[in-house]
Amino acid sequence: MAAHEYNPVAGEDPAWKKHDHKACIDQAIRDAEAICRQRGVRLTPVRKRILRLIWSNHQPMGAYALLDMYREHEPGAAxxxxxxxxxxxxxxxxxxxxxxxxxxxxxxxxxxxxxxQFLICRSCGAARELHSDRAVQALTDDARALGFEIETPTIELSGLCPQCRRQQ
Ligand SMILES: [Zn+2]
Ligand SMILES: [Zn+2]
Ligand SMILES: [Zn+2]
Structure with missing residues (x-):
């Protein structure tokens, strides 16, 4: 699988810049298909459809919003x-x-x-994933010093994305 490119330039990141989002969706579906094939698990039509709906945009989507959208395709879905x-x-x-x-x-x-880790814009809601190994390592060390073993080092940081900062 091709390595994904990250674009760390502020304001140029697809998470908050206007871009060809269809390419994001297509890439996500292709990746999911390849991963599931490789792991021998099934990306059933329902799973694929939900994944596609989640990828409607770069904003996190609640389960009920997903259900509503899914019901447009399958009315009465539970x-x-x-x-x-x-x-x-x-x-x-x-x-x-x-x-x-x-x-x-x-x-x-x-x-x-x-x-x-997630940078979540409090204005437009866009979420950009980060992988700050340094931050996780520092927190892991500090936690260990207290005898604590971190199992889920997910961090959610709220703020303003470059797009919304410009509009301030
Ligand atoms: Zn996109
Ligand atoms: Zn924003
Ligand atoms: Zn991820």
Missing amino acids: PPTVYRALGFLMEQGLVHRIASQNAFVGCAHPADHHQG
């Missing part, structure tokens, strides 16, 4: 359908749960197993 699909997608690292919003966002580089 919440467990969506929850089960979300469970699978999280297990495979294809989506992340943003606890502070009880919402879900697609992972742009699901091939690497990881826990991310």
